[in-house]
Amino acid sequence: MASPNSGKDTRDNLVDIVTQLYPDALTRTYIVPPVHLARVPYNTDTVPGTGQEVLVLPSSEQLQKQQGNIQADFAQQHVLHNLQQLGDSGKEVMFVVSELNFKDYLNKPFYAKHTGKLPKPATLPKELRHHGKQGDFDILVIHRLYGILVGEIKSVGKTEASRADTEVVKVIDKAVKQLNKCEVHARHMVSDIAPGLTVRKTLFLPYVSQAQLQRILDDETNFKLQQAVCQSLGAANSSEAVQLCCCSDQLSQPASYWHVTPAVLSQLSTWWQHRMACTVDARLTDQLYMDIVARFVGPATTVSVPCYNGVRVEVRTAGQAVAELGRRLALLVLTLQQLDLMNRDPQLVFITGAPGTGKTVVLVLQGVRWLRQGHDVHVISTQYTTRAVSTSIKQQLEMSLSAGPTPSLTPGSVSYHIYDIWNREGDVDQAVTDLVACVKNGRLHVLIDEVSFDSRSKRGPRCTRLVTQLAQQVPHLFLWCAGIENTEIPPALQTQVFTVPLRSAPAVLREIQPVIHRFAVHDYSDSGVPAPGDGLSVIRLSHHGNAHTGRWPLDCAQCGHDIAAELRCLGVGRSVANSPSRLSYRDVFVLTRSGDLHDDVTDEAGRVTSPASGVVQGLKDAGVPVSVLGYQDWLHNRARLERAVQDVAVAATDTVTVARYHYVTGLERRVVAVLQGRNQDDDDKGLTDEWTDRDDRLVAVSRCTTQLITVRTPPVTTTPPSLTTTTTPATTTTPRHNLIQQPLPPPSPPRPPTPPATTTTTTAKRRGGRKCVLS
Structure with a gap:
């Protein structure tokens, strides 16, 4: 990030930096911070026998206190x-700043x-100080044409x-006072560059x-409230005041808040027209607009979000939001059920559940306890x-071994055993031996992770x-295993769902949820605890247009370029001064179901005999460093594939x-690009x-956290129906269900490649130095 330059005007310095952060500031809507990060009321606890401190989701009683x-x-x-959807659909040029x-x-x-001589809350004129210097903007909209809202x-x-009229009256009365304070401060903060x-x-x-x-405003007992609301909003009467407020009638349904339908957008746009009155403020030029934006979201102002531990972290851009939300989703968090399982410590356990429910984390914690x-x-x-x-x-x-031994015991060691029971039935007997x-x-x-007992x-x-x-x-066998499929579980295992x-x-789960019921997988449930953040909207690209080549995205270099462009927009691989929230290339997966994926194949002389798949080449050409994990490496360079794994x-x-x-089943990344749809293998x-779509969603989309x-x-349309891709709607208004009692299991997955015939056992010795990091 640039630093102030004493030879340039302060405005120019701030605007230059804002232009770098928000390159489309004069053409689109920006939400700042880009995602709302919730205050999740975690508890802290220690997993018995591990010394590992974890965050634990609160009980229902504790949640009541945090409502x-x-x-x-x-x-x-x-x-x-809803404001994001309004801005995008109407091509509004504005910044929506929240909780500043x-x-x-x-x-x-x-x-x-x-900035020392610029207007600030501390320099509020004496005649306005009765409003107070403390407070915040719930919502501050800076619009290129209409000014400030x-x-x-x-x-x-x-x-x-809280639905009773008396409760609403109390809240509105307080809100009007806060609104008036916010107006006074907003005018004061820009009074030197935009008076009036x-x-x-x-x-x-x-x-x-x-x-x-x-009804509330027209009630005779609320006459003073009606006057206060009308005066604050600049309304002639109560009916006009209601039209200037954004109520439930203009917003999406709470149960599906993300699903802003055309009907909702129409109502929201009508409210917007009423409130903004389509009156262009002639004083606003591009320069003045950017000056105001630079004041409120530029580097001289702290734009931060709260953490569960009370610390605040600066988040300004989409990339920083993805990085920070991804960090929070990677925290070591357990449910009360999972903590109870660890406390009970049964011998033989099978853990099942949809992707991302903490199965692998619990396996690791149990392994740490045994060690x-x-x-x-x-x-x-x-x-x-x-x-x-x-x-x-x-x-x-292995990393847990470096956290220090149990005082009275020497820790055990870790052994890793590789088999292929899919392709070699004899590996079962070998594993037992x-x-x-x-x-x-x-x-x-x-x-054992990622197991299935489905007889089909x-x-x-x-x-x-x-x-x-x-x-x-x-x-005395102590065996804990996990997998997503819940059918035909051996009776010796105690099942935990x-x-x-x-x-x-x-936002990612909504892409997975529509296909859960098509698999032998338990559906997600709602714990009542808010997620750390909803996530950013899914970025949807299309393998279509003159620059695109090949039948499938995998074969298309332009698709690689398009993905690379989105990664650049997120700031992947770019350092950001004074920001702990950044994305690295290692935070990214690009995933396909195709067995044709490969990097350049070379002969013994180093000559390329088979060029890399188009999307791989496109990413490389765009300057993105890549590692390829594909079936073709089994045929040409298994050693490289093992290193890549x-x-x-x-x-x-x-x-x-x-x-x-x-x-990459069982692994996760903050950013995941999925090459959806059919390919030649299919x-x-x-x-x-239907089968390929549900496999894409359950297996590939579930690798994404953020x-x-x-x-x-x-x-x-010109190809036979069997070759036509059916696009599944991106969102669903179906709320989360309870567990599906009798889900239909999927067909058998495609046969994986045959690995080398050797069975390998490696032993990890105890190491010192680093503390175990499980998140």
């Missing part, structure tokens, strides 16, 4: 989402020399207890209808598609046989991983559009 904050956060998010505290305006000491958001009416600038006010009441508001108790832990990879997540578990367990040989004092401690695939019966034979042959989503933002498991190299998505296998990018091939 005020939870409802206020929800209302803020609800309104901001007066004290944060032009408060950066670094810029004090250049200040708004107060009130969550009154969200619950049955148009400043309008409004109330956002997302859970109060216009009819209720009209601290002095037991050796055996991590099993049952086939190639589980290599990456199994390697990740192994690495986290190997593991039985590892028994110490009659005990064996085993972790080859893997299912073989996983069942592995677990059953180990239970029969080892007197996780349904609370912990690892993906709701090790690398991607721990994100060791700062590169974008382009992978066949079955190979045609060859006769797979339906920012999802989709690249889809549009329907081709």
